[in-house]
Amino acid sequence: xxxxxxxxxxxxxxxxxxxPVTAARGMVVTNHPLASAAAxxxxxxxxxxxxxxxxxxxxxxxxxxxxxxxxxxxxxxxxLADGREVIIDGLATAPADARPDSYEPVSDTFPxxxxxxGRRNRVGASAVPVPGNLKAWCETLESFGTLTLKQVMxxxxxxxxxxxxxxxxxxxxxxxTAADLxxxxxxxxxxxxxxKPLDDGVLLAQPDYARTLTEIAENGPDHLYGxxxxxxxxxxxxAAGSYVSLQDLVDYRTVRREPVRVxxxxxxIVGVHPPATGGVHVAQMLNLVEAFxxxxxxxxxxxxxxxxxxxxxxxxxxRRAATADPAFVKVPVERLISKAYAELRRPEIALDRAxxxxxxxxxxxxxxxxxxxxxxxxxxVVTSTQTINSLFGARILVPGxxxxxxNYMYLFDPHPGNALSLQPGKRITSxxxxxxxxxxxxxxxxxxxxxxxxxxxxxxxxxLNIVDHGMTLQEAVEAPRLxxxxxxxxxxxxxxxxxxxxxxxxxxxxxxxxHVAGGMGAIEFHADGSMTGASCWRxxxxxxxxxxxxxxxxTAFWPDPTxxxxx
Numbered sequence: 001x002x003x004x005x006x007x008x009x010x011x012x013x014x015x016x017x018x019x020p021v022t023a024a025r026g027m028v029v030t031n032h033p034l035a036s037a038a039a040x041x042x043x044x045x046x047x048x049x050x051x052x053x054x055x056x057x058x059x060x061x062x063x064x065x066x067x068x069x070x071x072x073x074x075x076x077x078x079x080l081a082d083g084r085e086v087i088i089d090g091l092a093t094a095p096a097d098a099r100p101d102s103y104e105p106v107s108d109t110f111p112x113x114x115x116x117x118g119r120r121n122r123v124g125a126s127a128v129p130v131p132g133n134l135k136a137w138c139e140t141l142e143s144f145g146t147l148t149l150k151q152v153m154x155x156x157x158x159x160x161x162x163x164x165x166x167x168x169x170x171x172x173x174x175x176x177t178a179a180d181l182x183x184x185x186x187x188x189x190x191x192x193x194x195x196k197p198l199d200d201g202v203l204l205a206q207p208d209y210a211r212t213l214t215e216i217a218e219n220g221p222d223h224l225y226g227x228x229x230x231x232x233x234x235x236x237x238x239a240a241g242s243y244v245s246l247q248d249l250v251d252y253r254t255v256r257r258e259p260v261r262v263x264x265x266x267x268x269i270v271g272v273h274p275p276a277t278g279g280v281h282v283a284q285m286l287n288l289v290e291a292f293x294x295x296x297x298x299x300x301x302x303x304x305x306x307x308x309x310x311x312x313x314x315x316x317x318x319r320r321a322a323t324a325d326p327a328f329v330k331v332p333v334e335r336l337i338s339k340a341y342a343e344l345r346r347p348e349i350a351l352d353r354a355x356x357x358x359x360x361x362x363x364x365x366x367x368x369x370x371x372x373x374x375x376x377x378x379x380x381v382v383t384s385t386q387t388i389n390s391l392f393g394a395r396i397l398v399p400g401x402x403x404x405x406x407n408y409m410y411l412f413d414p415h416p417g418n419a420l421s422l423q424p425g426k427r428i429t430s431x432x433x434x435x436x437x438x439x440x441x442x443x444x445x446x447x448x449x450x451x452x453x454x455x456x457x458x459x460x461x462x463x464l465n466i467v468d469h470g471m472t473l474q475e476a477v478e479a480p481r482l483x484x485x486x487x488x489x490x491x492x493x494x495x496x497x498x499x500x501x502x503x504x505x506x507x508x509x510x511x512x513x514x515h516v517a518g519g520m521g522a523i524e525f526h527a528d529g530s531m532t533g534a535s536c537w538r539x540x541x542x543x544x545x546x547x548x549x550x551x552x553x554x555t556a557f558w559p560d561p562t563x564x565x566x567x
Contacts (some may be wrong), residue, residue: 023545029521036196074386090136209402278433354507369450451517
């Protein structure tokens with residue numbers, strides 16, 4: 001990396017648009033500055049990384065209402081200071097009243113395969129599943145945190161009550177979804193006052209949501225999962241056509257899972273477990289390219305990008321084998337992440353031409369998600385991806401509560417008889433790829449990002465950037481990305497034009513795009529105990545660190561001159 005930016009031997013050039021932060025007592029990276037500030041506030045209070053994560057997520061439901069909410073779903077990968085690793089699966093589930101034929105598909109072929117009559121699986125109350133976020137966050141805090149629910153929720157309640165300044169990002173998201181938001185009088189009253197999208201720079205307060213958060217802080221998650229709030233929400237949703245009942249909320253359970261692990265060039269990569277698909281497919285892609293000298297091939301060259309594209313295509317073909325709730329479908333995790341399976345598939349990669357691995361990945365998971373990566377000075381690390389799926393979820397608001405529910409029902413196959421078809425209690429699948437890398441038994445780096453089925457490809461590339469290409473953390477998260485699932489090879493415009501032309505000549509259908517996936521948040525751990533946080537230009541990501549500390553014990557600013565004087 002020079003003063004002007006990174007340049008490979010292929011001529012690929014990019015400048016880092018953001019600056020990293022280094023500190024020793026704590027590091028926070030979220031996709032909104034107020035959420036990062038909330039987490040730092042909690043660390044400054046003496047809370048740990050888990051406390052800070054839950055504070056950041058509740059705050060994000062206020063300041064990023066289009067991305068995440070308490071009535072959504074997600075997954076967290078946690079490494080505790082004592083070395084324990086745990087995955088908290090809070091993904092949404094299908095209600096008990098849902099059936100494989102609950103929706104009427106409009107097509108049996110792509111690209112409209114997932115669409116249904118009246119968009120009932122996509123917009124409105126009928127698109128709402130059973131949420132997991134609130135229960136997962138509260139259980140995580142109770143199990144691994146040190147502060148109370150009231151303490152970690154205080155920043156979110158404050159911003160909901162007093163308001164926050166709308167960012168250009170939020171304003172543009174409102175404008176993008178305005179046609180659907182206008183269909184619901186309650187959500188449009190908040191985000192489309194007078195029929196126009198909120199402008200950036202205005203103050204947005206959410207008093208109803210502030211009251212809801214205050215009630216949850218006082219009563220805990222059961223206030224929603226079977227309590228008065230749950231009854232209020234389900235009564236409204238059921239009247240509007242939802243399949244979710246109060247009993248569904250009572251019956252919802254989180255799942256603790258074991259991480260998926262693979263070793264890549266001496267670095268242990270720890271990832272999430274299905275139904276979150278990223279851990280399996282990142283491991284598979286790393287295994288496929290490990291036999292090649294990626295460092296010698298160089299970043300951004302036609303040789304390296306071709307190799308990555310082919311690995312992505314093979315993983316996409318196999319994705320269906322590990323894209324379902326393991327409680328309902330047998331998922332061959334160990335086979336897919338094994339070195340032996342990579343050796344079996346690797347000969348299918350031709351180094352001089354594009355392969356014909358055809359994938360039919362269901363491209364319905366929304367890229368509109370959020371992610372936090374947080375670590376404390378004691379050694380606790382959390383990387384967590386949470387969402388309400390589409391922008392503004394089901395694009396409705398439950399009146400009097402401020403709650404915007406997710407539209408995760410859109411991720412179930414509306415055609416009966418398939419692995420992803422609706423079944424009562426089945427969990428949705430996701431491209432979540434929260435990852436922690438270990439080296440010599442200690443944390444090396446942790447990262448994650450939003451971006452739907454493009455998430456695993458971005459994590460895969462970030463790992464190559466760090467381990468093979470020797471990039472700094474900031475360079476690794478901002479470097480140009482590519483993606484394919486067997487059709488077009490999407491390449492960010494940061495890749496050199498001659499490289500894209502060379503790939504096209506090899507048979508790839510190259511498509512130049514502005515960006516692939518969303519804003520990555522990453523933390524790197526150093527031998528001296530310090531940490532570096534970095535976020536990329538693809539979102540409002542903001543790293544914040546905690547340094548310094550309290551005064552030495554028994555330190556006084558003005559010593560008492562009579563303290564040791566004899567009478």
